[in-house]
Each structure stands twice: as structure tokens, then as C-alpha cells.
Amino acid sequence: MSGKWLHLVPKGYEENLRWRKSVYVAARGSEADRRALRKMCSEDLLFYVNAFCWTYDPRLDSPTVPFITYPFQDETFLDLNEAIGKKDICIKKSRDMGASWMLCTLFEWRWHFRDGQSFLLVSRNEEYVDKPGNSKCLFWKIDYILKNQPGWLLPKYTRTHLRLTNEENGSSIDGESTTGDVARGDRRTAIGMDEFAAFDVDAGYKALSSTRDATRSRIFNSTPDGVGNAFYDVAHNQQMKQVALHWTKHPVKAEGLYVGEDGKPHSPWYDEECKRCIHPQEIAQELDIDFEGSDYQFFDPKEITRLVVQYCKQPLFVGDIDFDHTSLIPRRFEASPRGNLRLWCGIDAAGNVSSDRGYVMGVDIATGTGSSNSVISVADRKTGEKIAELVSPNMRPDELGRYAVALARWLRDDTGNGAYIIWEAPGPGRNFGDVVIEAGYRNVYYRTREESLAKNQTQIPGWWPVKDAKRAVFGDYRRALIDGRFINRSSDAMNELREIIYTANGSIEHSKSVRTIDPSGARDNHGDRPTADALCCYALARRTPAPTEVVDRIPEGSILARRTAASDRRRRMEAW
DSSP: OOOTTGGGSOOSHHHHHHHHHHHHHHHHTOHHHHHHHHHHHHHOHHHHHHHHOEEEOTTSSSOEEEOOOOHHHHHHHHHHHHHTTTOOEEEEEOSSSSHHHHHHHHHHHHHHHSTTOEEEEEESSGGGTSOTTOTTSHHHHHHHHHHTSOGGGOOOEEEETTEEEETTTOOEEEEEEOOTTTTTTOOOSEEEEETGGGSOHHHHHHHHHHHTTTOSOEEEEEOOOOSSSHHHHHHTOTTSEEEEEOGGGSTTTTTTOEEOTTSSEEOHHHHHHHHHOSSHHHHHHHTSOOTTTTSOBSSOHHHHHHHHHHHOOOOSEEEEEEEOTTTOOEEEEEEOTTOSEEEOSOOOTTSOOOSSSOEEEEEEOOOSSSSSOEEEEEEETTTOBEEEEEEESSOOHHHHHHHHHHHHHHTOOTTSOOOEEEEBOSTHHHHHHHHHHHTTOOOBOEEEOTTSTTOOEEEEESBOOOHHHHHHHHHHHHHHHHHTSSBOOOHHHHHHGGGEEEOTTSOEEEGGGGOOOSTTOOGGGOOOHHHHHHHHHHHHTOOOOOOOOSOSSOOTTSHHHHHHHHHHHHHHHHHO
16 A cells, blocks of 8 residues: 555646546446456555545636645545544544545545444534535545546546445445534544534534544644634544644645744745734634634743743652641641642751742642542742642542641741632632631731722632733733742743633633533632642732631531541551
């Protein structure tokens, strides 16, 4: 299948047309020639494409165009064919690189010349799979290939809506629009998922799950559309074969290639296309295969890269706080390579942090189901440096609350006050807040009426992420990073800033919070580092009165006492 007969086909446009005409004329008068050509087509995919396949481009005066492959298409065809029956493969591409035509042509060739093949083509809705007269749809492309072939080359076949059957060898191609159950319980030689980034987010992740057992070979094909979708995850899966079809591989588009002032490849074609694009995100999505740039990012990617290089470093210690689970009094920091807590500060001989400064904690709480992280971020009031970070996908909100209280007490200043805690209040944040308050911990943020001139503080603990408040908090965090008021040592946290985006309604979200795989549906409480860091930065600027701890122990019979007792029993059983 490596192009054994391709050398016989000229690739110049006029030469190819003349060659095709002479071969077609000769084959009409010779059964021996027809048999030989069928055999060559079945043995060599690239010969078949360049000799007998046609594509359609309505932008041209003559829209029916011989499919003459460029070198990057030869390589892609062979990569795709080699993957069939063996492995998944992802095509991330600039627009107008012929990837959908290659996918359809490959399936048609194997349907045409291989026995018992079963293929499935999937797109975001049925009109893009099979709709008469719609040249965008996948089956239209296959129909066009068949319509423009000589009759002696065609097998006997049956064409119905969303299905093409080769009656001579039993092979078939079916079509489906994406649903949560696409291909579930099915068995396929290969499944093609076209423009996968355009799938509805929920449907994209469900399609990943439902197609996994249906075939060994899924072909994902798409231009980028941000980072909060299944295609982003597929395109960054290093265990999967990745094919990048960047416009610079196209000899026509890359003519006059040079490096621009922005450090990116340019060409006269690229420059003209950029002029036609309305927004930089369109350039990133349609031309540059830039997943992050194709979202409406809140943080400047170049600034993120600069800050990572300038400030980020490996933590000095990794471990966890050991504490009494009844009183929530910390005992010591215990180092462990598998711990949840990372420290960028020193610890004295007694196992404590320096007490000549104050500390603040920002907390973002997830549900503990494993679908997203709960995060605690700690900063030093004196220096503005982030000195600690806890990240856990499986810690329940009440467990996180107990840990946070113990950690805050461990981070005491020279007056004996623990760290100031601010957390997202909605959803699982309510369970977290109940634990903190029931533990008697009072050095916490109380909801402030930001819309009033007096900024009056209420008696409601926790921060509420309404759109304007969230934009203000993230806006200040962005400025604080740039001007050095907040120094973030965590490279993981800084790189996650690339996933903070503007949404269509003007709000600011972690791009992956739009997923609904979390059974709680807690979109607003998608646990992530940037939110915890932004709240931590917000807390640095607040001047709070010295707090008073209401109790030194958990009241008997309280909800927290019952939760703690149940947790202790569970730990003892697990240890036993």
C-alpha cells in the first residue's frame, strides 16, 4: 500500500488530465487493461486516488477537480490506512487542507476493494452526514467520487439514506449524527469523526465513551475550537497517533514562506487570509492550529510563558498536614512524595512555617467525584508570594473543610491567628463552609455588598461568583501577576490560566467547566487552580480585624461532630 504504482501517474494538472483521458480510452477497448487497472487500484491507494478520484471546489471555474495529492496528503493517506484496524488517530488541521475528502476517499477505497469492511461516518448533525445536494456532507463526497468514475471500475452497490453497501464484497459505509449512544453496541472496522471540535461538548465526550469499544480505529478530524472540548483532549493525548496538517505543508499556501515579526510562519497567502479574519481567535482556529488562541482567552499566553520562566520553580516540600480529626488541631507537616500539599516556603526545626507574617487561603471546592480538582492556594501577606498549594480530585467538601481549618491553624502568625480563608460559596462550597464555621473558625471572608458605596460586610460566609464580581477578582489577579503584587510559584497553576476564557455572555470561566460529566452538574464550582489563586490574591488586599475562634473543640452532637465520627470509623475500618 506504499504507492507502488503511483510513479506511473503524472501529478502536474494538465499532464494528469491528459494521462487520465488516455488511460480511460485504452481501458474501454481492452478487458485486459481494465483487469490490470482494477488490480493496481486495489493494491495502491495513492494510485487509485490520483488516477480515478475527483473532488469538488465551487470556487473554481471548473469545479470538478482531479484529486492530485500533495506530498503531505500522500503521507496522511498512508498514515490513516495503516491505522485502520489497529489504532486511533487524530488529525488536527488548518482549514482547507482536504482532510474530510481524504477521510471519505480512504473509506470508499477500502469499501471498494476490501471484503467485509464496515465503516461509520459521524458528524455533529445528520445534515452534515447525508443530505442530498449538500456538498458539505460526508456522503455527498463519496457519491461524487463514485459518480465520476468509469462504469467498468464500479462494483455493484446499493445506496440508501445514511448507508452505502457493496453488493459484491459485503462492505458497507453507514452514517450517524453524534448522540450519546453513537455506535454503542456496534462493531466497526473504523469510525470517522469529522470536525470533532464542533460537536456539542457533552455529545463529544459521550461519543468518545460510546465509540471506544465499537472499533480499534477512530479517526478524529478537526480544526481547533478552544480547549474546553473532547477534541482538545484527543489532540493532546500523547498515547494516540497525531497528524498535524498545518497550512505550511501545503505547497500553494506556503509559497513565499517567511518568519514574521511575531515569530510565526507567514506567506503572502497567509497574510491575505489574516486580513479577511475578523478576530485573532479566527486566525488561531482556522489557520494556526492554536487551541488556546482559538478560545477568547482572559490571560495573555505570552505573559503566562514569561511569568512561568521568571517565577515558577519546583516545590521545596511535598506532603500533608497531620492533624487531630476531632479537634482539627494540627500536629506537624509530614513529608511524603504522594502528598496533596506542596510548599514553596521553609519549615523550621519544629516543623512550622515562619510566624512573622500573615497568610491567606483561597479555596475552590469540587464535589470530590474525581472529575475536577478541589484546590487550596496559600499566599504570604508580606511578600505576595504563593507559598502552598493543595490539589485533590477525590477529597469531599466536608473533608476538604476539615483539612483547610487544620492547615489555616498551622499557618498562624505571631499573634496566634491562623490564615484568612476565602472560598467559593455556591454548590459544594456550602458543605465546605458549614464545616469551617461549625469548627469555630472565624478568620474567614464574609460576603460583601460590592455594589454599595460602603462595601458593607454581611454575616454570610464565603464568596459568591456573580458575573461582575468574578470579572473584578480575575481582572485584579491578572494585573497583580503582571505588576508583581502576586508571585505564583506553581507552573501547573500558571499553565492552567491558559484555560480561562470569556464566554459568549461575557462571563469568565474555566473552559472545562462547561463539561457535564460530573454527575452533580456543578458547572459553577469546577475546581481549578486559577480560581483559588485569584481568590487568594483578592484576600491579600483585604484588611481584616483580628478574629476570635468561637470554640476550641467541636460541639458534641453537631453535624460536624457526627461527620467527623463517621469519617474516623471509616478510616479505622480501612486500616483494619
